[in-house]
Amino acid sequence: MSQIKQMIRLHQQGYAIKAIARSLSISKNTVKSYLYKIGEAKLNMTDLLALEDPVLEGLLHSGNPAYRDPRFEDLKERLPHLEKELKRVGVTRKLLWEEYKVSYPQGYGYSQFCYHFSQLSVSARSGTMVMQHEPADKLYIDFSGKKLHYIDIETGELINCEVFVACLPYSNYCYAKAVRSQTIPNFIGALNDCLWFLGGVPKALVPDNLKSAVTKSDRYEPDINRSMEDLANHYDTVVVPARAGKPRDKSAVENHVKIVYTQVFARLRNRRFFDLESLNEAITSCVDKLNQTRMQNRSYCRQERFISSEKHLLGKLPVDRFELKHYAELKVADNGHIYLGRDRHSYSVPYIHRRQKAQVVYTDRMVYI
Template identity: 60%
Template sequence: MAGKPKPMSQIKQLIILNKQGKGTKTIARMLGMSKNTVKAYLVKLEKLLGQTGTNLTIDDLLALEEPEIHSRFHPGNPSYKDPRYDHFKMRLEYFRKELKRTGVTRTLLWEEYRQSHPDGYSYSQFCHHLDQHDLARSKPTMVLAHPPGEKLYIDFAGKTIDYIDRETGEVISCQFFVACLPCSDYAFAMAVPSQRIADFLHALACCLEHLGGVPSLLVPDNLKSAVDKADKYEPDINRALEDFANHYGTAVLPARARRPQDKALVENQVKVLYSRVYAKLRNMQFFDLYALNQAIKMRIRAHNQTRMQRRPYCREEKFLADEKPLLGKLPEDRFELRYHALLTVAKNNHVYLARDKQYYSVPYTLIGKKVKAVYTRSMFYVYHEGKKVAVHARSTKGGYSTVEDHLCSQHRHYRDRSPEYYRELARKKSEVLYRYVSLLFEQNRYPEQLYRTCDGLLALSRKSDPDTFDRACKIAMDHQVYSYGFIRNVLENNMAHEQPDITQKALPKHDNVRGKEYYDQQKLQF
């Protein structure tokens, strides 16, 4: 009886043969047991039938199910009957608290336990009773039902996956994104540079495109890219993830903090992919992220097409049959990550985005007011009191992005200045002023230095008589003087109608003229 207990079906056969009056040797021969084993079971049978107060008969024993009859013949030796257990039980709570302290191990506690109680349990029994205590304290778990197409569990693996930079030879560690649909256990995985929000949402968008639809709920872990503040009851979901969910028409339900059993399927999926992806790629080298993800994609396809244990189908067959038809429709455009900022409109009616070191114009009527900026990788939007007031193509060059309609009339005039702009204004006044302004810009000076001169000339033309002003311009052109001050002096001194005759007269003929021979001589002769 010290060996392995016999099956209860054989014990029932033993009881039946004994009831029929067969001897010990006959029973042993017929059942293939030793005589001592048969004798031991017959002794136990007599004790069971002879117990007072039970009124148990052979027929009653034969009517019992196998587990019940097994407990009658093999009641075991409960540890709580051992005198050592009383001393151990009194210190169980102390052991449990001490194990939570830094550096305290079971071996250390057992050594201290044996010093105070030399006849106590061995190390294996000590650990066994600690495990039994932890098991008794553990809470029961519930089997969760997962309707098809309802949830998508999301997580990052604890271990990174690597590729080699082709140019530098540096080993680049990447994060391993994993997602699965719990009903079919259909998996998706890819490598991304980091767990930052942009990489996380890019991987999530790729996952939904791979699935060909959108589930009703996204269930991420409490990683920072998804949840700003982890809370058991009301976690603060990252604003970018909310925008992502709104774009795809789904909702976000983060798993409870420090409750990995809430997403046990994706946790188990990570463990499986360690052997089906990590292990199979361990001896391969990749030189860019694209090649690494292509290899991962092949291993994930093989994983989804592998027949599941205790199931007559694979994950992909279950997904295509039950889940994919129930997924929501993908939007036409892929999600672009949106950033939000609260900015103040400066006096130059521009807002400054420090991230890009770029200024963006808004209507000048909003100077000094707070506006909300929403920008993506390619566009920059400005809102005030719920209305869109400005749209710009996003620029990261550092500078100004200005829409002319946002400027006031003075600023618009200042911004539109150019030589051609002033020529056109002068042409509208008179042909003489147009010629004078054209000659003004032909000087060897920067055009920006002449803009104020043109503004002054136009101001004088508005205040003066047109004919008088044209005469003043002609005088200036005759003297080849291109200056606002000269025109103003002519007008103020009424010199426009007193134009002097400045035609050059030829010199009179006389004999006192030196020819070229005079200057060619080597030695001057007087």
């Protein structure tokens, strides 16, 4: 029971103010203040005892007087301008305070200005929510900001590699692989390997807005790269890119990028690799250990949760792995052939199509005209 309710009960039982103060270890002036507020507002004490403690305290506490100060209201109105100015190069809180005092001499001192400015900035920030993830629903995809490298054994040059990271947010099952760049062939190849590593296909792929996945980013209708669309069609899934700008809905993979820094980058920092294959073997070993390590404050590891609750819900993989397709529009020569510059070969078509334009789709194994 709150002290206020104890005070009211003692007062109803006829105890004097001095006896109430001694019993509750508070000052007599505090008891007088509460009883005065109750009497001035003509509040029924029996009704007050029936209220929840926070409601009762809210009735009798008028709040911090600092927040009813005219200076506080003035600073509150200035907040959008001050926050905008603070982002400019070289602008500090001290400079903003000096300008504030010039325009409002009776305003806060520097320490109170900084305190209230910080409090108002926190309260003005938009909040976040906890995202609930369904099993086998989405696969989040990203590249780490930092890079790993291997040594060219012939020249001694350090070859930097991008690190592809993906995770299933329900089980937090993680996958990582080093690739030579973020170009379409390397990105699609890493994603291809990831899906076969998982042994199934989630309902949606959620990449960041990198050019290898999204041709044109947009908050509502992003243009998906054609190769990414081909991969999604091959695996019977969809592509839902993260929102443009600073999205907060892909925090799962961003968190895993940080984990990869700790569990992969840090563990491999003193090792030397002389080809991409050996580097990826070491990465796989570290990621396997991560997936098999019991999670903090959980009774299971990532791999246990993935196998028991998620893997059987993934879509089935097709018989063949996805092959990256290339597109071209070529003119049929008078000799009834089109010339594909990529492999420096000519391919024949029915003679009737000479001098017409042909749509050409080709992979590493096949050419379709």
